[in-house]
Amino acid sequence: MQVEQILLPAPAPGTQRKLQVLRFGTPGARPKAYLQAALHADEIPGLLVQHKLVQKLQTAERDAAITGEIVVVPVANPIGSDQHLLGMHQGRYEQGSGVNFNRAYPDLGEDVAEQVSTQLGTDARVNTEIIRAAALEKLREPPQSEDAVLKHTLIKLAIDADIVLDLHCDSEAVLHVYLGTPLWPDARDLPAQLGAPLTLLASVSGGNPFDEACSGLWWALAEHFPQHPIDPACLAATVELRGERDVHEDLAEDDAHNLYRFLQRRGLIAGDAGELPALANPAKPLEGVAMVRSPLAGVVAYAVDPGAEVENGDLLAVVNDPLQRDAQTARVEITSPIDGLLYARRSNRLARPGQTLCRVAGSEPLPARQGKHLLSD
Ligand SMILES: [Zn+2]
Numbered sequence: 001m002q003v004e005q006i007l008l009p010a011p012a013p014g015t016q017r018k019l020q021v022l023r024f025g026t027p028g029a030r031p032k033a034y035l036q037a038a039l040h041a042d043e044i045p046g047l048l049v050q051h052k053l054v055q056k057l058q059t060a061e062r063d064a065a066i067t068g069e070i071v072v073v074p075v076a077n078p079i080g081s082d083q084h085l086l087g088m089h090q091g092r093y094e095q096g097s098g099v100n101f102n103r104a105y106p107d108l109g110e111d112v113a114e115q116v117s118t119q120l121g122t123d124a125r126v127n128t129e130i131i132r133a134a135a136l137e138k139l140r141e142p143p144q145s146e147d148a149v150l151k152h153t154l155i156k157l158a159i160d161a162d163i164v165l166d167l168h169c170d171s172e173a174v175l176h177v178y179l180g181t182p183l184w185p186d187a188r189d190l191p192a193q194l195g196a197p198l199t200l201l202a203s204v205s206g207g208n209p210f211d212e213a214c215s216g217l218w219w220a221l222a223e224h225f226p227q228h229p230i231d232p233a234c235l236a237a238t239v240e241l242r243g244e245r246d247v248h249e250d251l252a253e254d255d256a257h258n259l260y261r262f263l264q265r266r267g268l269i270a271g272d273a274g275e276l277p278a279l280a281n282p283a284k285p286l287e288g289v290a291m292v293r294s295p296l297a298g299v300v301a302y303a304v305d306p307g308a309e310v311e312n313g314d315l316l317a318v319v320n321d322p323l324q325r326d327a328q329t330a331r332v333e334i335t336s337p338i339d340g341l342l343y344a345r346r347s348n349r350l351a352r353p354g355q356t357l358c359r360v361a362g363s364e365p366l367p368a369r370q371g372k373h374l375l376s377d
Pocket residue numbers: 040043102168169
C-alpha cells in the first residue's frame with residue numbers, strides 16, 4: 001500500500017490541511033477503482049466502512065491478490081471535517097462560500113469534445129483511452145482556493161477510473177444507490193451485492209455532483225459523437241449508507257465485505273466473489289421520487305419507518321402546531337401522494353413549512369419532477 005499525503009493550500013497563515021490517499025495494486029493497472037468517504041463531512045458511516053475495507057485490501061495486497069488498481073481516500077473532506085458551528089458539525093457546505101461539497105464539479109463534456117473530435121475512431125476501447133487522457137489534460141491547471149483545490153484533487157484522482165464509489169449517507173434512511181441511467185442494468189451487481197432495497201437512476205440529476213462528473217462525461221460524449229462508439233466507461237455511484245446514526249461495527253463490516261466482493265467480481269481482486277445475491281427491487285427513476293413536504297411549522301411524529309412500502313393516501317406523519325389550542329386544527333396528517341418505497345426521512349422532528357419530511361420512491365416519473373434539479377440541496 002502506497003500512502004500519499006497531498007497538502008491543500010493554507011487557507012490562512014498558521015493552518016494547513018492534507019488529504020491522505022491510499023493506493024493498492026500496480027499504478028496504471030486496469031480496472032481502476034476509486035473510493036472516497038464523507039465528501040459531505042458530517043456523513044460518518046462511510047468512514048468506518050472504508051476503514052474496514054482498507055484492512056481487507058491490505059490483507060489482499062499481502063497475498064498478492066490485487067489484480068487492478070484501487071485508490072482510496074479515507075477522509076475525502078478534511079475542510080468539512082473541521083467545520084463546527086456552536087458545537088454542531090457542519091459538513092455539507094463550505095462555510096466560506098456556502099457551496100455544497102458535492103455539487104459544482106466540472107462538466108468536462110464540451111471541453112473534452114472539442115479536444116478529441118479529430119482523434120476518435122471506430123474502436124470503443126481506444127476511444128476510452130483518448131477520452132480519459134483528454135479529461136486528465138483538462139484538469140491539469142489547479143485552482144487556487146482551498147475548497148476548489150480539494151474538489152479538483154478528488155476529481156483528478158477519480159476521472160480516469162473504471163469504477164468510482166462515493167460513500168455518503170442520508171438523514172434517516174435505508175441503504176440506497178444513485179446511478180446514471182446509461183449504466184443500468186450493467187451496474188446491477190453493485191446494489192445487489194450491497195443488499196440495497198433501492199436504486200435510483202438519472203442521466204442528469206442537476207447540480208453536477210461528484211459521481212456524475214465522472215460518469216456523465218461518457219454519455220455526454222456519446223451523444224455528441226453518435227458516429228463513434230463510446231462506452232459508458234466509468235461506473236460511478238453515490239452509495240448512501242443508510243442514516244447518519246447508522247454507524248455500527250457489524251454493519252460496517254458487512255458493507256465493507258460487500259464492497260470487497262463487488263471489487264472481486266469486477267476483476268480488481270483475485271478470488272471467488274461467491275454467488276451474486278438477487279437484487280432486492282427493480283431500479284426506479286429519480287424523477288419518480290415524491291418529496292413529501294410539511295405545509296406548516298410544527299412537531300413531526302412519523303407514522304412509518306424508512307423501508308416501508310406505502311400506498312397513495314397512507315399516513316406517513318402527523319405535524320402538530322404546538323401554538324394551536326384547538327386539537328383538531330393543530331393536527332395535520334401527512335399522507336403519501338404515490339405508491340412506493342419510503343426510503344428516507346428528516347431526522348429533525350421540528351418541521352418548517354415547505355420542508356421535505358420524507359421521500360417516497362415510485363416506479364414512474366412524476367410530472368412535477370421532470371427537468372428539475374432532482375437532488376435535494
Ligand atoms: Zn451526502
